[in-house]
Amino acid sequence: MPIRVLGVDPGLTRCGLGVVDVEGNRRATLVAVGVAGTVAGTALDARLLAISEAIELWLDTHTPDVLAVERVFSQLNVSTVMGTAQASGVVIAAAARRGIPVALHTPTEVKAAVTGSGSANKEAVGRMVTKILRLDEMPRPADAADALALAITHAWRRGALGPGHVSSAGSASAGGGPVQGGLTAAQRLWAEAEAKAKRARR
Amino acid sequence: MPIRVLGVDPGLTRCGLGVVDVEGNRRATLVAVGVAGTVAGTALDARLLAISEAIELWLDTHTPDVLAVERVFSQLNVSTVMGTAQASGVVIAAAARRGIPVALHTPTEVKAAVTGSGSANKEAVGRMVTKILRLDEMPRPADAADALALAITHAWRRGALGPGHVSSAGSASAGGGPVQGGLTAAQRLWAEAEAKAKRARR
Numbered sequence: 338m339p340i341r342v343l344g345v346d347p348g349l350t351r352c353g354l355g356v357v358d359v360e361g362n363r364r365a366t367l368v369a370v371g372v373a374g375t376v377a378g379t380a381l382d383a384r385l386l387a388i389s390e391a392i393e394l395w396l397d398t399h400t401p402d403v404l405a406v407e408r409v410f411s412q413l414n415v416s417t418v419m420g421t422a423q424a425s426g427v428v429i430a431a432a433a434r435r436g437i438p439v440a441l442h443t444p445t446e447v448k449a450a451v452t453g454s455g456s457a458n459k460e461a462v463g464r465m466v467t468k469i470l471r472l473d474e475m476p477r478p479a480d481a482a483d484a485l486a487l488a489i490t491h492a493w494r495r496g497a498l499g500p501g502h503v504s505s506a507g508s509a510s511a512g513g514g515p516v517q518g519g520l521t522a523a524q525r526l527w528a529e530a531e532a533k534a535k536r537a538r539r
Numbered sequence: 540m541p542i543r544v545l546g547v548d549p550g551l552t553r554c555g556l557g558v559v560d561v562e563g564n565r566r567a568t569l570v571a572v573g574v575a576g577t578v579a580g581t582a583l584d585a586r587l588l589a590i591s592e593a594i595e596l597w598l599d600t601h602t603p604d605v606l607a608v609e610r611v612f613s614q615l616n617v618s619t620v621m622g623t624a625q626a627s628g629v630v631i632a633a634a635a636r637r638g639i640p641v642a643l644h645t646p647t648e649v650k651a652a653v654t655g656s657g658s659a660n661k662e663a664v665g666r667m668v669t670k671i672l673r674l675d676e677m678p679r680p681a682d683a684a685d686a687l688a689l690a691i692t693h694a695w696r697r698g699a700l701g702p703g704h705v706s707s708a709g710s711a712s713a714g715g716g717p718v719q720g721g722l723t724a725a726q727r728l729w730a731e732a733e734a735k736a737k738r739a740r741r
Contacts, residue, residue: 381643385628386635409621419611419624426587426625427632433588441583 340495341368343401344488345392346480347409347425348417349384350374352391353480356399357470359492367470369399370481381423388424392431404432405491407483408441440491447483450490462486542697543570545603546690547594548682549611549627550619551586552576554593555682558601559672561694569672571601572683583625590626594633606634607693609685610643642693649685652692664688 339358346353356368373391375384396404406429409422432439442450449455451465463475463482469489476482541560548555558570575593577586598606608631611624634641644652651657653667665677665684671691678684 380641382631382635382641385632389632389636409625418621422621422624423611423628423631426628429584429625430587430591430629430632433584434591439582439584 339366340403340492341399341401342403342405342488342492343395343399344405344484344486344491345425345428346407346483346487347388347421347428348374348480349381349388349420349424350377350417351478351480352388352424352428353478353482353484354391354395355476355481355484355486355488356395356401357485357488357492359489363493365469365489365492367472367485369395370476370485372478372481381420384420385423385427389427389431392428396431396435396437401437403438403440403491403495404428405440405442405487407447407487408443410443442487442490442494446494447486447490450493451486459483541568542605542694543601543603544605544607544690544694545597545601546607546686546688546693547627547630548609548685548689549590549623549630550576550682551583551590551622551626552579552619553680553682554590554626554630555680555684555686556593556597557678557683557687557690558597558603559687559690559694561691565695567671567691567694569674569687571597572678572687574680574683583622586622587625587629591629591633594630598633598637598639603639605640605642605693605697606630607642607644607689609649609689610645612645644689644692644696648696649688649692652695653688661685 339360341356341358344353344355344357352373353371354373355370357365358368359365373388375387406425409418409425429439445455448457448462451457451469452461454461457465459479459482463479466472466482466485466489467475470485476485541562543558543560546555546557546559553574553576555572555574557572559567560570561567575590577589608627611620611627631641647657650659650664653659653671654663656663659667661681661684665681668674668684668687668691669677672687678687
């Protein structure tokens with residue numbers, strides 16, 4: 338039974354949305370990908386309403402088992418981070434209202450999981466997402482590819498921790514979970530990236 | 540016909556909620572006040588769900604004409620500002636889904652509107668809220684009093700701009716609106732505070 342993950346790269350201008358089905362053997366298949374958002378200068382309430390309606394529609398249409406969202410850090414671009422955080426709040430609450438579990442992953446974790454390098458650029462992430470999902474061309478814009486990368490990251494990491502387990506370190510809770518043995522090189526990298534991120538969060 | 544304003548001081552730990560009815564002559568009456576929130580360490584999705592359920596309940600119960608929310612700045616405490624922004628996103632989207640207008644006010648605007656000084660402390664704001672609403676004691680915690688101050692600020696400022704007008708400078712839109720004459724000393728102060736905040740936003 339594959340796990341279906343909805344990945345969301347939150348933002349007011351471009352909120353990336355990507356759904357993948359991932360088998361126990363890590364084989365990942367694209368279900369849907371797209372972006373929601375509004376142009377800058379639109380009223381904030383209208384912008385958040387657009388995000389709200391998009392996430393509700395995607396949750397209704399694709400009924401994911403879990404929502405994977407990018408963890409927002411305040412160190413990012415000050416002029417956009419507030420809107421990004423507000424959008425992520427809307428997205429997380431929409432899943433929570435339906436009882437769908439929410440997992441948070443840092444950009445570093447996602448890059449490491451799909452490319453093997455926590456410092457990979459957007460182009461490299463997009464190329465690997467294209468390859469992993471066996472697509473003919475790279476999903477555009479980058480926010481859409483990022484959303485797919487988030488979904489793949491979550492499913493793979495869950496697999497690394499054994500069937501049926503969602504690591505509490507990657508869930509929306511504040512706790513941390515142990516990383517088990519038998520990791521691939523890429524998985525080791527994200528485990529390290531995550532351990533670093535957890536230390537930074539303390 | 541009084542205007543009914545729901546003021547919200549967003550936060551994950553304590554989200555202040557206050558409803559006031561304000562007459563055209565600026566007389567303000569308490570309708571309801573309270574706080575929602577969850578303890579630190581609770582999973583983020585559960586925390587945002589609690590905020591979501593609280594705002595939905597307050598919107599259902601009190602059917603406000605407008606929602607006034609504190610404008611979140613990224614310059615605030617880095618460790619809490621992301622959660623505050625996420626909570627504010629949930630609150631704003633809830634009003635937007637119901638077609639209720641949303642107005643944003645800075646803490647400086649609120650302090651100036653209710654106390655006459657944009658640098659007033661929380662105690663002074665709480666005292667003035669108590670006096671304005673003719674209460675026997677100060678609403679606690681401070682987040683609850685801040686929510687009421689936000690609601691009063693919004694209603695008063697709307698009054699200063701003439702009946703039926705909501706200043707676009709105070710709305711969730713990016714635009715700015717002119718401030719008309721005939722202001723009280725406190726209103727002049729907030730007009731100045733707002734002009735300063737608008738300049739800072741550019």
